[in-house]
Amino acid sequence: MKLFETGIPDRELLEGLAPPPDRAKPLAVLECFEEFPCDPCKAVCPTDAIVMNRITDIPRLIPERCTGCAKCVVACPGLAIFMVWPKKNLVWVPHEFVPIPERGEIVDALDREGNVIAQAEVKAVMNARKKLETTVVCVQVPKELLMEVRAIRVREKKDARD
Amino acid sequence: MSEKLDVQLAVVGGGPAGLAAALAASRFGLEVLLIDENKELGGQLIKQTHKFFGSHNHMASVRGIEIANRLKKEIRENSHITVFLDTTAVGYYENGELLLYRKSPEEKLVSCFPKAVIFATGARENMLAFPGNDLPGVYGAGAVQTLMNVYGVLPARKILMVGSGNIGLIVSYQLLQAGTEVAAIVEILPWIGGYIVHASKVRRYGVPILTRHTIIEARGKEWVEEAVIAKVGEDFNPIEGTEKVLEVDAVCLAVGLSPIVELVRQAGVYTPYIPELGGLVPWHDDDMRTNLPNVFVAGDLAGIEEATTAMLEGELAALSAAEYFGVKSEEIQKMRKDRKARLEELRASRFSDKVKNGLQKLAAKRPK
Amino acid sequence: MERLKDHPVLDFDRGEKVIFYFEGKPIEGYTNETIAAALHAAGIKVFSYSPKKKRPRGFFCAVGKCSSCLMVVDGRPNVRTCMEYVRPGIHVRRQRGLEKLKGTEE
Numbered sequence: 063m064k065l066f067e068t069g070i071p072d073r074e075l076l077e078g079l080a081p082p083p084d085r086a087k088p089l090a091v092l093e094c095f096e097e098f099p100c101d102p103c104k105a106v107c108p109t110d111a112i113v114m115n116r117i118t119d120i121p122r123l124i125p126e127r128c129t130g131c132a133k134c135v136v137a138c139p140g141l142a143i144f145m146v147w148p149k150k151n152l153v154w155v156p157h158e159f160v161p162i163p164e165r166g167e168i169v170d171a172l173d174r175e176g177n178v179i180a181q182a183e184v185k186a187v188m189n190a191r192k193k194l195e196t197t198v199v200c201v202q203v204p205k206e207l208l209m210e211v212r213a214i215r216v217r218e219k220k221d222a223r224d
Numbered sequence: 225m226s227e228k229l230d231v232q233l234a235v236v237g238g239g240p241a242g243l244a245a246a247l248a249a250s251r252f253g254l255e256v257l258l259i260d261e262n263k264e265l266g267g268q269l270i271k272q273t274h275k276f277f278g279s280h281n282h283m284a285s286v287r288g289i290e291i292a293n294r295l296k297k298e299i300r301e302n303s304h305i306t307v308f309l310d311t312t313a314v315g316y317y318e319n320g321e322l323l324l325y326r327k328s329p330e331e332k333l334v335s336c337f338p339k340a341v342i343f344a345t346g347a348r349e350n351m352l353a354f355p356g357n358d359l360p361g362v363y364g365a366g367a368v369q370t371l372m373n374v375y376g377v378l379p380a381r382k383i384l385m386v387g388s389g390n391i392g393l394i395v396s397y398q399l400l401q402a403g404t405e406v407a408a409i410v411e412i413l414p415w416i417g418g419y420i421v422h423a424s425k426v427r428r429y430g431v432p433i434l435t436r437h438t439i440i441e442a443r444g445k446e447w448v449e450e451a452v453i454a455k456v457g458e459d460f461n462p463i464e465g466t467e468k469v470l471e472v473d474a475v476c477l478a479v480g481l482s483p484i485v486e487l488v489r490q491a492g493v494y495t496p497y498i499p500e501l502g503g504l505v506p507w508h509d510d511d512m513r514t515n516l517p518n519v520f521v522a523g524d525l526a527g528i529e530e531a532t533t534a535m536l537e538g539e540l541a542a543l544s545a546a547e548y549f550g551v552k553s554e555e556i557q558k559m560r561k562d563r564k565a566r567l568e569e570l571r572a573s574r575f576s577d578k579v580k581n582g583l584q585k586l587a588a589k590r591p592k
Numbered sequence: 593m594e595r596l597k598d599h600p601v602l603d604f605d606r607g608e609k610v611i612f613y614f615e616g617k618p619i620e621g622y623t624n625e626t627i628a629a630a631l632h633a634a635g636i637k638v639f640s641y642s643p644k645k646k647r648p649r650g651f652f653c654a655v656g657k658c659s660s661c662l663m664v665v666d667g668r669p670n671v672r673t674c675m676e677y678v679r680p681g682i683h684v685r686r687q688r689g690l691e692k693l694k695g696t697e698e
């Protein structure tokens with residue numbers, strides 16, 4: 063397993079996490095692969111879609127119960143939960159950087175290694191002005207990149223400062 | 225110049241351990257003097273901009289700075305707790321005298337003889353030996369955090385992080401948030417030391433994490449201008465020919481912490497060497513009692529761990545202190561059971577194996 | 593270096609902007625900053641020269657635990673500038689080795 067040497071999840075770990083293409087709602091994608099004491103995702107889930115028996119367990123998602131509310135994306139202290147909706151080609155990623163992009167803005171879409179793999183349009187921003195919360199940005203990306211895009215970077219605007 | 229003061233319970237150190245200890249002690253009617261050398265309470269917490277892990281019913285998913293704010297508010301509203309900020313405990317003597325150096329409101333020495341003391345002085349950062357490690361621009365991870373998260377000053381333009389434990393990973397992420405480029409994170413072990421989600425978080429923004437690598441030199445005329453890293457072999461020695469020069473203006477060391485034991489040692493607390501807990505640590509039982517009947521310890525001082533465990537230990541120390549003062553209440557036994565169960569739960573993963581090991585060794589060293 | 597203008601999580605209360613002196617030259621600082629932070633923000637990294645080999649030294653721990661940041665403040669040597677706050681008009685200078693305390697000079 064390369065994950066523990068590089069921080070980049072191995073392909074085999076990601077198998078089975080992608081939502082089916084025709085799913086009616088977005089689906090949470092839990093990229094949490096290690097046992098350690100942490101359970102806010104389970105606690106915030108309104109439909110008990112995330113299961114853990116002990117606090118140190120790896121959280122498991124029951125897709126049928128997930129409503130795509132993104133509460134777990136916001137709550138995860140490890141920023142390891144994303145949301146994907148194949149029907150509309152949308153990915154939701156946590157974003158704790160300034161500046162926070164605006165709806166309609168084009169941003170760099172990054173993969174799990176930090177490579178820029180697409181230009182993506184911002185479709186929605188959650189918690190944009192709540193500093194103690196985690197901002198979540200929803201971007202539209204090419205279908206084949208739904209399970210690749212895991213972060214965004216707002217391009218330097220000339221007048222970004224001041 | 226010096227002033228005398230009457231104190232029942234002194235709590236030295238206002239980090240999560242000390243804050244939790246002071247609050248719990250006040251619940252049992254103890255009068256507490258809480259001392260911290262900073263201008264603000266919170267210890268390490270005031271630099272933690274990330275959301276904490278742990279149990280949702282113990283402030284997980286809340287940012288460290290917010291945890292500090294909640295505790296500080298409770299302390300402020302508590303009439304049993306007197307707070308001395310900007311005050312360093314400079315000596316604790318065998319006759320029970322605790323000597324305080326106050327910088328404000330006016331500079332003076334204050335002497336007191338508290339009937340009991342809970343020490344929660346935290347930890348200091350470890351150094352690493354390499355040529356150039358004394359150049360300006362070689363910083364401890366705490367320094368970098370203090371600069372950017374307390375004072376809002378950019379620590380460097382481009383930095384090399386040494387160490388991939390949780391601190392190295394989290395501070396790297398915080399550096400990115402502040403706008404510093406992180407050239408790489410080097411880790412001498414074959415695997416990443418901290419939680420993998422923290423590693424994935426910085427990797428996602430393009431920061432390479434180089435395991436089996438170490439820093440071998442920092443170079444520069446008056447300050448750091450470049451850092452040399454190299455791959456290491458099975459024996460952890462650098463492999464010749466694998467050196468790489470990184471153009472950075474700072475090197476950040478996140479290579480572990482050691483408990484600050486000077487004060488407890490002065491008073492005669494036994495401090496055996498337990499590497500798993502960070503080095504010299506005050507001997508204590510699982511109720512945070514030391515070999516001295518009226519001295520208790522908690523938090524990183526009692527073994528390097530986490531803020532979550534530090535708070536539970538602080539409460540346990542307060543319970544023991546309350547008993548020392550003769551408080552008898554079912555509440556003490558109830559709280560004790562609950563806090564111990566929570567500690568056990570938090571220490572259930574492989575990340576706590578080292579600490580559990582260390583605590584076992586410590587228990588075996590019980591002084592006669 | 594520079595002061596952060598915008599931060600994703602934090603807002604900074606820097607206090608009042610004041611002038612103090614470094615090696616005789618005026619420097620801008622804020623009253624909620626330590627001397628070390630203000631000097632760093634002004635791009636000053638060398639705080640002292642070591643006693644024997646005269647090697648440049650800056651701060652290391654920034655929390656008062658290592659003595660790497662000692663400077664002479666208003667004539668008083670060995671001041672931990674990472675714990676000492678900026679005050680208007682103070683004179684700060686680089687320390688050269690172990691300087692004598694006032695009143696102990698021969």
Ligand SMILES: Cc1cc2nc3c(=O)[nH]c(=O)nc-3n(C[C@H](O)[C@H](O)[C@H](O)COP(=O)(O)OP(=O)(O)OC[C@H]3O[C@@H](n4cnc5c(N)ncnc54)[C@H](O)[C@@H]3O)c2cc1C
Pocket residue numbers: 236237238239240241242259260261262266267268269272275276277311312313314344345346347366369390391392394395484487522523524525529530531532533534
């Ligand atoms: C980058 C980083 C990230 C972390 N992330 C997490 C996390 O996600 N979750 C988690 O649970 N933990 C985390 N921790 C660990 C956590 O911050 C520490 O374990 C915790 O702060 C220890 O608490 P403490 O009260 O023992 O010590 P501290 O917080 O260090 O507080 C000790 C206080 O005592 C004061 N003091 C020391 N000596 C004296 C003296 N002589 N006189 C007066 N005052 C004195 C110090 O100035 C300080 O304010 C992190 C730590 C770091 C560095």
Ligand code: FES
Pocket residue numbers: 650651652653654655656657658659660661662672673674675
């Ligand atoms: S930098 Fe360590 S004491 Fe000031």
